[in-house]
Amino acid sequence: MPGAPVEARQLLTNHMAKADLLATTENAQLKTGATIGILGGGQLGRMLAMAAARLGMQTIIYDPAADCPAAQTANRQITADFDDESNLREFARLSDVITYEFENIPLETVEIVGVDAPVKPGISALQISQDRLVEKEFISGLDIATAPFAPVESVEKLQEHLAEFGDKAILKTRRFGYDGKGQILINSPQEAAVGFESLQPNLLIVEGFIDFELEISAIATRGADGNFVCYDPAWNRHADGILRHSTVPAPVADEILKEATTIARKILEALDYIGVMGVELFVARSGELIVNEIAPRVHNSGHWTETACTVSQFENHIRAICGYPLGSGERHANCEMQNLIGDDINQLDAILAEKDAFIHLYGKTEARPGRKMGHVNWLSPLK
Amino acid sequence: MPGAPVEARQLLTNHMAKADLLATTENAQLKTGATIGILGGGQLGRMLAMAAARLGMQTIIYDPAADCPAAQTANRQITADFDDESNLREFARLSDVITYEFENIPLETVEIVGVDAPVKPGISALQISQDRLVEKEFISGLDIATAPFAPVESVEKLQEHLAEFGDKAILKTRRFGYDGKGQILINSPQEAAVGFESLQPNLLIVEGFIDFELEISAIATRGADGNFVCYDPAWNRHADGILRHSTVPAPVADEILKEATTIARKILEALDYIGVMGVELFVARSGELIVNEIAPRVHNSGHWTETACTVSQFENHIRAICGYPLGSGERHANCEMQNLIGDDINQLDAILAEKDAFIHLYGKTEARPGRKMGHVNWLSPLK
Numbered sequence: 001m002p003g004a005p006v007e008a009r010q011l012l013t014n015h016m017a018k019a020d021l022l023a024t025t026e027n028a029q030l031k032t033g034a035t036i037g038i039l040g041g042g043q044l045g046r047m048l049a050m051a052a053a054r055l056g057m058q059t060i061i062y063d064p065a066a067d068c069p070a071a072q073t074a075n076r077q078i079t080a081d082f083d084d085e086s087n088l089r090e091f092a093r094l095s096d097v098i099t100y101e102f103e104n105i106p107l108e109t110v111e112i113v114g115v116d117a118p119v120k121p122g123i124s125a126l127q128i129s130q131d132r133l134v135e136k137e138f139i140s141g142l143d144i145a146t147a148p149f150a151p152v153e154s155v156e157k158l159q160e161h162l163a164e165f166g167d168k169a170i171l172k173t174r175r176f177g178y179d180g181k182g183q184i185l186i187n188s189p190q191e192a193a194v195g196f197e198s199l200q201p202n203l204l205i206v207e208g209f210i211d212f213e214l215e216i217s218a219i220a221t222r223g224a225d226g227n228f229v230c231y232d233p234a235w236n237r238h239a240d241g242i243l244r245h246s247t248v249p250a251p252v253a254d255e256i257l258k259e260a261t262t263i264a265r266k267i268l269e270a271l272d273y274i275g276v277m278g279v280e281l282f283v284a285r286s287g288e289l290i291v292n293e294i295a296p297r298v299h300n301s302g303h304w305t306e307t308a309c310t311v312s313q314f315e316n317h318i319r320a321i322c323g324y325p326l327g328s329g330e331r332h333a334n335c336e337m338q339n340l341i342g343d344d345i346n347q348l349d350a351i352l353a354e355k356d357a358f359i360h361l362y363g364k365t366e367a368r369p370g371r372k373m374g375h376v377n378w379l380s381p382l383k
Numbered sequence: 384m385p386g387a388p389v390e391a392r393q394l395l396t397n398h399m400a401k402a403d404l405l406a407t408t409e410n411a412q413l414k415t416g417a418t419i420g421i422l423g424g425g426q427l428g429r430m431l432a433m434a435a436a437r438l439g440m441q442t443i444i445y446d447p448a449a450d451c452p453a454a455q456t457a458n459r460q461i462t463a464d465f466d467d468e469s470n471l472r473e474f475a476r477l478s479d480v481i482t483y484e485f486e487n488i489p490l491e492t493v494e495i496v497g498v499d500a501p502v503k504p505g506i507s508a509l510q511i512s513q514d515r516l517v518e519k520e521f522i523s524g525l526d527i528a529t530a531p532f533a534p535v536e537s538v539e540k541l542q543e544h545l546a547e548f549g550d551k552a553i554l555k556t557r558r559f560g561y562d563g564k565g566q567i568l569i570n571s572p573q574e575a576a577v578g579f580e581s582l583q584p585n586l587l588i589v590e591g592f593i594d595f596e597l598e599i600s601a602i603a604t605r606g607a608d609g610n611f612v613c614y615d616p617a618w619n620r621h622a623d624g625i626l627r628h629s630t631v632p633a634p635v636a637d638e639i640l641k642e643a644t645t646i647a648r649k650i651l652e653a654l655d656y657i658g659v660m661g662v663e664l665f666v667a668r669s670g671e672l673i674v675n676e677i678a679p680r681v682h683n684s685g686h687w688t689e690t691a692c693t694v695s696q697f698e699n700h701i702r703a704i705c706g707y708p709l710g711s712g713e714r715h716a717n718c719e720m721q722n723l724i725g726d727d728i729n730q731l732d733a734i735l736a737e738k739d740a741f742i743h744l745y746g747k748t749e750a751r752p753g754r755k756m757g758h759v760n761w762l763s764p765l766k
Contacts, residue, residue: 032731033748050433053456056731056744056757073436073456310690310741310762319735328738332716332762348415348439352702355711358693361439365416374439379693379715 029224029323030096032056036318037095037117039109041068041077043362043372044101044298047306049074051314057322062091069362070101082109092116099275099321103129103296104176120321121275125296128271132174132205135293142270144263145290147282148208155196158206159189165208171195173202181241185209210290212282216250216257219302220264221276221316221326228268229316229329230261231309234337236280236301242370246301246337248308252283259289267294276317278302300339300372307358307377308335333379340374342367351376412706413479415439419701420478420500421453422492424460426745426755427484427681428453430689434697440705445474452745453484465492475499480704482658486512486679487559503607503704504658508679511654515557515588518676525653527646528673530665531591538579541589542572548591554578556585564624568592593673595665599633599640602685603647604659604699604709611651612699612712613644614692617720619663619684625753629684629720631691635666642672650677659700661685683722683755690741690760691718716762723757725750734759 036052038045041063049059050073059074064081071077080087082105092098092113099120100110107130110123128138136149150161152171162169171192173182182202184195196204216233223229235250236243250257264279278299280292302313311319311327319326340347345367351357361374419435421428424446432442433456442457447464454460463470465488475481475496482503483493490513493506511521519532533544535554545552554575556565565585567578579587599616606612618633619626633640647662661682663675685696694702694710702709723730728750734740744757 029732032728032744033746046436050436050456053429053433053746054743056746058455058746067458072441072458073433075450075455307693310739310760325736325738327735327740330739332764345415349412352710353708355708356693356713357710360437361415363416363436363439363441377693381715 030057033058034096034322035060035075035094036321037062037091037098037113038070038074038101039082039098039105039113040101041065041070042101043069043374044300045070046073046362047303047312047314047360048099048101048298048317051312052318055315055318055322055324057318060091060094062088069364072363082106085112088112089116097321099317100126101297121271121273121277121296125271125273125277125294129294129296130175131203132172132207132293133203134174136205136207138270139267139291139294142266144266145288146207147210147290147292150206152196152204152206155193158186158192158196158204161206162186162189162192165206168209170207170209171199172205172207173199174205175203183241210282210292211285212290213285214250214252214283215292216252216260216281216283217246217299217301218260218264218279218281219276219299219305219313220261220268220279221313221320221329222268222273223320223326224274224323225325227326228265229326230264231302231305231313231329232331233257233260233281234301234304239341240370242339242341242372243300244339244341246304248304248331248335253287256283256287256289263289263291267291275320276302276313300375301337303360303375304335304337304377305329305331306360308333308379331382333382335380336378338376338378339372340376342369342371342373345373413440416441417479417705418443418458418477419704420445420474420481420496421457421484422465422481422488422496423484424448424451424453425484426452426757427683429456429745430686430695430697430743431482431484431681431700432457434695435701438698438701438705438707440701443474443477445471452747455746465489468495471495472499482700482704483509484680504654504656504660504679508654508656508660508677512677512679513558514586515555515590515676516586519588519590521653522650522674522677525649527649528671529590530593530673530675533589535579535587535589538576541569541575541579541587544589545569545572545575548589551592553590553592554582555588555590556582557588558586566624593665593675594668595673596668597633597635597666598675599635599643599664599666600629600682600684601643601647601662601664602659602682602688602696603644603651603662604696604703604712605651605656606703606709607657607706608708610709611648612709613647614685614688614696614712615714616640616643616664617684617687622724623753625722625724625755626683627722627724629687631687631714631718636670639666639670639672646672646674650674658703659685659696683758684720686743686758687718687720687760688712688714689743691716691762714765716765718763719761721759721761722755723759725752725754725756728756 035058041061046069061070061077066079095117220230234246237245278295282290305312308331358377418441424444429452444453444460449462478500603613617629620628661678665673688695691714741760
């Protein structure tokens with residue numbers, strides 16, 4: 001990765017450990033009936049497990065919560081914490097390949113399991129996406145546009161950057177942010193001071209506010225053979241920081257969608273990535289594309305592929321990590337995806353009565369506010 | 384069922400036991416997270432379990448074989464024989480509704496589980512389809528065309544019927560036939576004698592040979608609310624008595640397809656049926672439709688619905704037995720389904736490389752001759 005800035009490059013080298021080496025040297029095709037270990041047992045793991053089953057693979061889920069969503073459709077689960085070395089090694093010994101379904105999994109966990117089984121995608125993508133600063137440095141090091149950004153070590157520095165970015169910025173924790181958590185919009189030096197205080201003692205990053213037209217995401221896959229497949233980018237709308245709607249086709253010019261795919265490809269190739277990655281991009285009012293963040297896993301904004309494509313993002317991820325040729329990323333329909341979040345699940349009866357809605361629930365018993373309970377896909381004919 | 388002949392009517396009455404009463408009186412809608420018990424753990428159970436999971440249901444598989452295909456994608460399995468009363472009752476106590484995935488399940492098994500949970504579809508459809516004679520009497524009692532048929536108790540009677548049917552007939556065991564097993568084509572009195580001997584000591588039926596143009600099947604669903612949904616009938620081709628290809632649309636005039644749907648509806652309504660039934664029909668060279676057999680379950684010739692419809696036969700079966708409104712039976716594409724039987728699985732690499740094939744394998748480790756290992760669906764645009 002010659003283009004990466006010093007800090008990112010150094011971190012990458014440190015972590016180019018056994019797991020990554022195994023991942024890049026053991027790209028032989030797995031046999032039908034092989035076992036895929038999945039770190040994390042949420043809905044993404046659940047859909048990966050079903051896709052793996054359809055390809056004749058066995059799955060084993062590693063998650064601290066018994067009877068988690070993924071375990072319900074998998075062959076078995078190891079219920080243990082992510083720092084439980086003995087269970088992690090047992091999990092790895094039972095797995096022919098290991099993948100993960102969320103990016104905040106501890107790197108140490110991946111290093112432990114990587115001793116006994118290849119981990120795909122490798123640890124470097126995980127390490128980059130776990131820290132917003134490293135991520136931004138990596139992306140901009142590839143000459144891809146990002147929001148202006150800077151690490152924040154003091155209120156004074158933050159206020160300086162705020163002025164530099166035009167008095168509107170977002171202060172974020174560098175680590176463990178998801179679904180809009182750990183983010184504060186700041187519009188003034190006073191808000192900067194309050195925001196800085198409220199996010200202590202976390203490491204912070206400040207990003208210039210992007211006045212974007214809309215957000216799209218490219219769900220991109222790279223196979224063990226280096227082949228690249230990208231689904232049509234979806235148009236995403238959030239509510240309370242949580243993805244609510246994704247629509248294909250996105251109401252954006254074709255050349256912009258094509259450029260989004262090119263950007264995604266550059267990122268996956270720079271990482272020698274194997275599997276599916278979600279690349280979120282802002283379409284600025286100027287038409288410029290700005291990468292917001294990357295998620296080294298199947299992505300909520302790709303759930304529409306389950307219904308509108310013959311080969312879904314879940315299957316393509318499984319194909320990639322098994323060393324199989326990738327399936328097509330083409331869609332046979334337009335699609336609108338809506339998440340069912342918290343109380344949305346109470347609309348289930350009405351959605352069932354629609355007759356043409358594709359429903360996917362996650363097997364979660366309690367509908368807490370903000371909790372993703374399922375999603376619905378609606379198809380419409382290609383124009 | 385006023386039209387049914389005496390023997391069928393009497394058998395039905397005998398078996399209109401607890402299970403059926405529960406099935407017809409307890410049609411309330413199940414809550415998300417309820418448990419569906421599935422008798423039988425093959426690929427049909429596997430696909431039912433996945434469809435149930437997507438609707439937020441739990442599943443429990445009852446099958447004598449540990450780690451059977453269905454258990455791999457279900458919440459849990461009870462591994463026990465179908466005459467193990469204590470395990471059957473435990474299974475029923477854990478289930479909010481029970482269904483079955485093959486029609487040769489012992490009636491006694493269904494009666495035992497029916498004490499503690501509703502069984503849908505009810506026991507009567509099972510009992511009818513388990514005996515080719517009862518089935519034929521039931522169908523023809525509804526004024527629906529079947530092949531000419533007669534029970535066979537001696538070689539002499541068989542030879543008489545053979546002459547009556549035009550010297551070409553099929554001698555079949557009344558019970559436990561599937562995939563062409565327990566069937567002999569007879570063309571002469573001599574073959575009749577040899578055939579009769581070879582199928583002893585089974586109860587037998589002889590059916591006149593139908594010189595049909597092609598075979599189609601209607602995958603029909605009836606909801607707890609009496610609503611009826613039928614997928615477009617598929618054109619089916621067999622090899623060695625095993626279904627190999629199903630194609631939609633079938634190359635048959637629209638009015639014939641419509642008539643097939645009307646016939647299926649008549650059958651399901653006569654049984655007050657809840658769930659999916661496969662109705663196999665011959666299209667005679669005259670254009671006449673002749674019911675070959677019925678299967679009171681999801682059906683191999685409906686696997687194309689998994690890819691070409693928003694709501695598959697598996698989901699519609701689950702919707703029906705849960706008391707949910709049925710999903711649409713409309714397809715958004717044309718489809719060709721091919722079973723992967725025995726060694727066909729060796730073509731997997733080539734099929735994976737096609738990029739546009741939807742692959743569904745069943746998690747079976749050993750590819751024995753004649754064993755269904757998976758299937759492939761190919762979509763093409765609606766004309």
